[in-house]
Amino acid sequence: MRKIYMDYNATTPVRPEVLEAMLPFYTEHFGNPSSVHWAGRAVKGAIENAREQVASLINCSPAEIVFTSCGSEGDNFALKGTVDALKEKGNHIITTTVEHPAVLETCEYLEKQGCEVTYLPVDRDGMLDLQELEAAITDKTILISVMWANNETGNIFPIEEIGAIARKYKVRFHTDAVQVVGRIPVDMQKANVDLAVISGHKLGAPKGVGAIFVRRGTRMTQFMHGGHQERHRRAGTHNVAGIVGLGKACEIAQQTMELDAPRVRRLRDKLEKGIMEAIPEVKLNGHPDKRLPNTLNVSFAYIEGESILLNFDMKGIAASSGSACTSGSLEPSHVMCAMCVDIVLAHSSTRFSLGPDNTEEDVDYILQELPPIVQRLRDMSPLFNNDARMSCNQCRVVRRA
Numbered sequence: 109m110r111k112i113y114m115d116y117n118a119t120t121p122v123r124p125e126v127l128e129a130m131l132p133f134y135t136e137h138f139g140n141p142s143s144v145h146w147a148g149r150a151v152k153g154a155i156e157n158a159r160e161q162v163a164s165l166i167n168c169s170p171a172e173i174v175f176t177s178c179g180s181e182g183d184n185f186a187l188k189g190t191v192d193a194l195k196e197k198g199n200h201i202i203t204t205t206v207e208h209p210a211v212l213e214t215c216e217y218l219e220k221q222g223c224e225v226t227y228l229p230v231d232r233d234g235m236l237d238l239q240e241l242e243a244a245i246t247d248k249t250i251l252i253s254v255m256w257a258n259n260e261t262g263n264i265f266p267i268e269e270i271g272a273i274a275r276k277y278k279v280r281f282h283t284d285a286v287q288v289v290g291r292i293p294v295d296m297q298k299a300n301v302d303l304a305v306i307s308g309h310k311l312g313a314p315k316g317v318g319a320i321f322v323r324r325g326t327r328m329t330q331f332m333h334g335g336h337q338e339r340h341r342r343a344g345t346h347n348v349a350g351i352v353g354l355g356k357a358c359e360i361a362q363q364t365m366e367l368d369a370p371r372v373r374r375l376r377d378k379l380e381k382g383i384m385e386a387i388p389e390v391k392l393n394g395h396p397d398k399r400l401p402n403t404l405n406v407s408f409a410y411i412e413g414e415s416i417l418l419n420f421d422m423k424g425i426a427a428s429s430g431s432a433c434t435s436g437s438l439e440p441s442h443v444m445c446a447m448c449v450d451i452v453l454a455h456s457s458t459r460f461s462l463g464p465d466n467t468e469e470d471v472d473y474i475l476q477e478l479p480p481i482v483q484r485l486r487d488m489s490p491l492f493n494n495d496a497r498m499s500c501n502q503c504r505v506v507r508r509a
Contacts, residue, residue, distance in 0.1 A: 111424040112470045116310075116402060117259050117287060117461035118428055122353065123312040129356040130314070133349040141346050142337065151348045158355025162306070162319050165358040166289060168296040174320050174338045175351050179286040180210035182305035182320040185331040185342070186282040187214045190251050190303070191223060192329035194280070198248030204228045204236060205446035206263075207255055208284055212442070215253075224248070233395040234263045234447045238273065245277050255284040256294075256304070260443040260459055261394030262403025264288070271300025280326070286310050286318075290361035291400055292369060302326045308350065313357035317350030368464045373401035375471050376462050380404050382475040387482050391453050393444065402462040407444075407453035410492035411485040416458050419481045425474060428459045452491065 113121075133154065139147025141155055156170070163170040176182045191199070203215055205227045215225045226244045230236055236254070245252075252274050257264045267283055274281035282303040288294055290311030296304065303326065308317040322328060328341065335343035384390055389409040408416065413429035420427055429441075440454035449457070460474075486492040 109424045110473065111426075112466075112473060113426045114460045114462055114466065114470070114474070115426045115428045116463035117262075117459065119309045119315065120312050120463055121465070122314050123357060123360060125360060126313055126353045126356045130349040130353045133352055137348070141348060142335075151346075154352050155346055155348060158351045158358075161355035161359045165362045166285075166294045166296050166304070166306075166321060167298075168321055169324065172296075172321055172324055174322055174341050175346065175354075176305075176318040176320055176342060177316055177344075177347070178318045179208075179284065179305050179307035179310075181331075182307075182318050183208065183210040183282075183284055184214050185320060185328070186303040186305060187211065187218060187251065187253065189328035189331050190280055190282070191218055191221075193327045194250040198246075198250045200224045200226070200246055200248040201251045201253065202226045202228065202241065202244050202249060202279075203253040204230060204255070206230055206234060206258055206260075206443045207253065208259060208286070211253055211255070211284060230446050232447055232449075234258060234261050234393070234443070235395055235398065236265060236270075238266065238269060241270065242273050242277075245273075245279060249277070249279050251280050251282060253282045253284075255287075257285075257287040257292075257400050258394070258443060259287050260441060260457075261405045261447075262287070262399035262461075263394050264292070264398050264400060267299050267301065274302075275300050285321075287400060290358065290365065291402060293365070296321055296323070306354075308354040308357060311357050311361055313354040314350050317347050317354045319354065364464070369401045372462050372464065372466070375466055375468065376402055376404050376460070378468070379460060379462075379471045379474065380406075382471070383478065386475065386479045391449075393447065393449060393453075393457055404460045404462075406458055406460075407449065407456045408458065408482050408485075409453060409456065410489045411456050411482065413456045413458045415485050416456070416481060419485070420477075423477050423481075425477065428461070429457060 137151050139151045141148055141152040159170040159173045162173050201223055219225050228241055254265055254270055256267050271281050280302045283301050285304040286307040289306045302323045304321040306319045309315040332343045337343055391407040393405040393407055417429055441457055444454035444457050
């Protein structure tokens with residue numbers, strides 16, 4: 109059976125060059141980088157080289173890179189480390205209703221610890237109103253947390269403009285940059301960002317490694333204790349092989365991104381155009397233009413997204429419904445709810461996220477298999493077969509409480 113992978117926003121395959129760079133650190137270069145002897149020194153140099161590779165991709169100083177285990181850890185460190193470090197200044201956080209659960213659930217935890225959190229709404233395209241953001245700032249605001257790009261819709265938020273607002277009011281700014289690093293240019297010198305989170309497995313490195321950019325002079329409370337690693341900012345023995353893999357993946361991304369992004373965008377646009385032309389009653393979720401070049405999120409009226417994915421799987425096609433971190437939930441995606449997508453359409457949202465290994469043939473195969481799958485599922489749907497079925501504008505709307 110042919111296998112097509114279009115779930116790159118969930119995870120990416122480890123690049124062969126990355127695996128090759130990692131392997132020696134499981135065998136001959138096995139030392140603990142905290143050791144002072146020859147075995148430790150040999151691997152410590154590799155970690156610092158990886159730090160330089162990550163910093164080069166996002167245009168910052170290597171000293172501003174702290175290695176972590178994943179994006180979720182980085183978001184927790186950014187929020188909790190800021191709240192504790194700045195507790196004498198205030199306790200107010202501003203974020204959005206469409207953030208990754210690593211941010212939203214951390215904010216909910218911090219609310220229980222006494223923080224006040226403002227959750228900014230988005231419009232029906234999933235975009236923010238920056239005037240609302242600026243109006244939400246108070247003299248107690250210590251942190252603005254807005255993702256660089258949404259993992260479900262691919263929407264890209266105006267990070268430079270948000271950073272300028274944060275600078276104007278002297279408020280710290282954190283962004284979850286997991287979906288953008290390695291896919292579009294990221295420049296920390298221009299972005300006015302204080303904290304930015306990276307995850308290795310989103311750009312061809314292995315799972316279990318990430319990084320956080322901490323701008324020089326940004327005061328943080330240590331999140332994990334029990335060691336002096338990462339200049340006393342993150343305790344724990346370094347995942348040397350993973351860090352080497354992350355560095356190599358960043359080096360490759362810097363070399364290939366300029367060519368990969370336009371090619372992937374063309375494939376994404378071909379897929380979108382083909383779906384819209386071949387299947388009636390399909391809704392694009394997200395902004396039509398201001399989104400990642402690899403991401404397409406659409407809803408097929410009257411059917412469940414999970415049913416589409418199961419039928420896809422039988423055809424060897426891997427796509428997703430909502431975020432991989434919340435799959436298995438029977439509730440519609442919180443991102444779709446925040447965008448006021450009708451509940452019937454929210455349940456049918458399907459995300460295609462392409463990568464550098466996808467081809468024209470992959471797109472053609474999906475466009476061949478998808479229309480009959482949708483028609484078969486609609487034929488079985490009581491909503492579709494109801495003579496008095498609702499139009500999309502009549503469906504019940506779900507909103508975040």
